[in-house]
Amino acid sequence: MISEFIIQNAPALLIAVPLLGAFLSPLIGRISRDVRALWVLAIITLTTLLGLLVAYLVYTGGTLIYVFGAAAPTLSIPMDSGGIPIRIILTLDALSALMVIMTVTVGFSVILYSLSSDSRRSGLEAYYTLFLLLIASVLGMFTTGDLFNFFVFLEISSLAAAGLVAYKVEKGKAVEAGLKFLMVSAIGGVFFLLATGILYGQYNALNIAMLASMIQWTPLDKLALVLIIVALAAKCGSVPMHYWTPDAYSMAPAAVTAMLVVVSQASLYGLFRFCFTLYGLTLTYAVIGWTLITLGVLSMVVGVTMAIPQKDIKRLMAYHSISQTGYMLLGVGVGLAVLGDQALLSSYGFTAIEGGIFHIFNNALYKGLLFLTAGAVILRIGTSDMNRMGGLGHNMKWTMILFIIGALAIAGIPPFNGFASKFLIYESVFAFNPILSIIAMVVSILTLASFVKVFHSVFMGPRLPEYADVKEAPASLLIGMAILSGLVIITGLFPEFFVQHLIAPAAHALADQSGYLAAVLGGA
Amino acid sequence: MLMRMSKIVRFSADLLYAGILIFGFYVIMHGHLTPGGGFQGGAVIATAVALIIVAYSYEDLLAMVSKLRFIVQESAGLVLFLGIALVAVGFGTTVFANYLANSGSLFGMVVPFGSNPGELNTGGVMPLMNIAVGLEVWGALALVVLYMLSGIREKEA
Numbered sequence: 001m002i003s004e005f006i007i008q009n010a011p012a013l014l015i016a017v018p019l020l021g022a023f024l025s026p027l028i029g030r031i032s033r034d035v036r037a038l039w040v041l042a043i044i045t046l047t048t049l050l051g052l053l054v055a056y057l058v059y060t061g062g063t064l065i066y067v068f069g070a071a072a073p074t075l076s077i078p079m080d081s082g083g084i085p086i087r088i089i090l091t092l093d094a095l096s097a098l099m100v101i102m103t104v105t106v107g108f109s110v111i112l113y114s115l116s117s118d119s120r121r122s123g124l125e126a127y128y129t130l131f132l133l134l135i136a137s138v139l140g141m142f143t144t145g146d147l148f149n150f151f152v153f154l155e156i157s158s159l160a161a162a163g164l165v166a167y168k169v170e171k172g173k174a175v176e177a178g179l180k181f182l183m184v185s186a187i188g189g190v191f192f193l194l195a196t197g198i199l200y201g202q203y204n205a206l207n208i209a210m211l212a213s214m215i216q217w218t219p220l221d222k223l224a225l226v227l228i229i230v231a232l233a234a235k236c237g238s239v240p241m242h243y244w245t246p247d248a249y250s251m252a253p254a255a256v257t258a259m260l261v262v263v264s265q266a267s268l269y270g271l272f273r274f275c276f277t278l279y280g281l282t283l284t285y286a287v288i289g290w291t292l293i294t295l296g297v298l299s300m301v302v303g304v305t306m307a308i309p310q311k312d313i314k315r316l317m318a319y320h321s322i323s324q325t326g327y328m329l330l331g332v333g334v335g336l337a338v339l340g341d342q343a344l345l346s347s348y349g350f351t352a353i354e355g356g357i358f359h360i361f362n363n364a365l366y367k368g369l370l371f372l373t374a375g376a377v378i379l380r381i382g383t384s385d386m387n388r389m390g391g392l393g394h395n396m397k398w399t400m401i402l403f404i405i406g407a408l409a410i411a412g413i414p415p416f417n418g419f420a421s422k423f424l425i426y427e428s429v430f431a432f433n434p435i436l437s438i439i440a441m442v443v444s445i446l447t448l449a450s451f452v453k454v455f456h457s458v459f460m461g462p463r464l465p466e467y468a469d470v471k472e473a474p475a476s477l478l479i480g481m482a483i484l485s486g487l488v489i490i491t492g493l494f495p496e497f498f499v500q501h502l503i504a505p506a507a508h509a510l511a512d513q514s515g516y517l518a519a520v521l522g523g524a
Numbered sequence: 525m526l527m528r529m530s531k532i533v534r535f536s537a538d539l540l541y542a543g544i545l546i547f548g549f550y551v552i553m554h555g556h557l558t559p560g561g562g563f564q565g566g567a568v569i570a571t572a573v574a575l576i577i578v579a580y581s582y583e584d585l586l587a588m589v590s591k592l593r594f595i596v597q598e599s600a601g602l603v604l605f606l607g608i609a610l611v612a613v614g615f616g617t618t619v620f621a622n623y624l625a626n627s628g629s630l631f632g633m634v635v636p637f638g639s640n641p642g643e644l645n646t647g648g649v650m651p652l653m654n655i656a657v658g659l660e661v662w663g664a665l666a667l668v669v670l671y672m673l674s675g676i677r678e679k680e681a
Contacts, residue, residue, distance in 0.1 A: 012619040023602035
């Protein structure tokens with residue numbers, strides 16, 4: 001009875017549970033710090049279980065919809081509405097499910113990490129409220145099937161993330177980073193709202209599936225698409241709108257940075273979702289595809305070249321995030337560029353989309369892991385300047401091993417997961433345009449070079465006298481990092497299994513516009 | 525030495541305070557009938573808090589109510605909102621379903637057909653949610669004002 005309730009309402013509970021946790025944590029935190037920690041842990045565990053349950057339901061039973069306020073969860077079109085889905089509808093296809101899995105695993109690991117690394121700070125009642133709100137908003141962005149609802153969750157994520165970036169203050173530097181992030185997000189949000197308004201004004205609908213069934217590619221639709229692409233590309237940190245990323249990523253607490261990676265992937269998800277599902281074949285796919293490819297190549301090259309001279313370890317990693325975002329844009333952009341050509345799509349287009357999506361998943365895991373290891377090092381020695389680090393491998397062996405796993409994964413070395421997704425991208429992009437593939441490989445080599453430098457200057461060398469009694473990172477940090485590194489290794493060792501069972505359904509769901517429409521509009 | 529406005533200003537603020545509260549609660553309660561609702565009404569009530577700070581002082585206000593009261597109120601409003609939405613599951617419908625509308629119980633009157641002066645006892649869960657949002661916005665905006673002022677000193681340090 002109870003389990004039936006949970007299964008039926010799982011998509012809504014997935015968002016409601018972290019929201020409830022966020023709203024109650026300021027009150028529960030008044031009892032004591034430990035009770036609050038337990039509360040946050042319980043909420044994130046419950047959210048993780050719900051996320052995995054939802055993903056399981058989607059992968060076994062196909063696209064899941066949940067209609068808020070209706071008599072039954074699947075009653076998307078009320079009898080008396082004239083065939084129009086008037087309510088807010090959560091729509092979870094395989095791609096959403098994959099992203100939900102990514103969010104809950106990373107969310108669970110970073111909360112575990114954060115409970116120990118940030119336990120002695122002040123202002124924690126706001127910190128965990130914002131953190132849980134951030135997780136809830138990202139889950140909302142991944143699951144919603146409504147354009148305006150997406151905007152609402154986008155704004156919640158911007159506000160929560162800006163608050164978390166500014167949380168450490170750091171003599172005002174963190175506040176500046178938070179403010180910069182808030183400005184970019186607010187402008188992006190306004191662009192997105194304008195695009196929503198343009199589409200709503202023309203078609204009188206906000207449901208993505210309903211809009212997709214009517215959309216025409218009028219000049220106004222083109223304007224709306226441009227606004228959406230600009231807004232979401234800015235939010236996911238693609239060049240040339242990347243300037244907030246290094247500040248925000250380096251100033252936020254490490255656990256927040258790892259979550260910010262997922263937040264930027266959520267914007268990327270939105271970008272892909274709207275290009276493929278909302279516009280689909282109506283858009284001039286070659287032009288839009290090449291736009292994404294150009295953004296991707298720019299992000300890859302600029303990101304990695306800016307990363308190499310950095311001295312601050314988290315700033316360096318932030319530039320690498322920009323560069324990794326480029327791979328995803330490149331992979332999915334190639335898929336979009338050949339969307340109309342069935343032969344090319346099945347010969348390499350799907351592989352490119354799979355590579356891009358797999359890279360989103362992998363990047364969240366290893367990038368999160370890298371930011372957490374950097375956070376552990378900074379927690380123990382109190383500086384993020386790599387020129388003042390050295391010889392930490394003697395005292396922080398486990399952190400070093402976990403860092404190596406993350407670094408090899410981001411550089412695309414087998415048998416770690418970065419290799420698997422990058423290989424899919426190289427292979428398929430080479431068939432599309434060899435030069436792009438060569439650029440991607442060069443960027444990968446530069447990434448490796450950059451991380452060899454980091455590894456050497458942080459962990460190698462003789463034990464420095466000032467760090468002689470530095471201790472290993474606390475156990476709860478290591479557990480959080482170990483979960484992520486375990487997944488990095490597992491996805492790297494069995495890429496075939498993951499691609500076949502998780503990634504390929506997601507890629508097909510993204511390219512299959514009619515399937516998405518049929519799930520919501522009932523085959524009409 | 526606390527900075528306070530003159531007695532005339534303080535007395536006028538006392539008078540206005542009651543009016544602002546009544547208007548705020550009116551906007552919240554009639555959210556499902558007239559323009560406005562929980563957010564707008566809550567914002568109106570929060571201006572009453574701001575008025576007291578302007579007429580008296582930050583310290584005076586903290587002597588009257590604590591920050592904790594607003595924090596509790598904010599969280600309670602949000603939890604109430606989410607709770608009302610989630611209770612719908614117990615009625616065999618989905619989250620956010622309006623299980624009170626036309627039920628004959630609280631706010632459950634069937635709306636009479638044709639033009640009418642506006643029946644308060646209609647709308648189902650919507651008035652309840654307006655009240656929840658009103659409480660939340662009242663608490664949250666008051667907290668925002670208090671936090672903004674907490675960084676300001678009376679004199680140059």
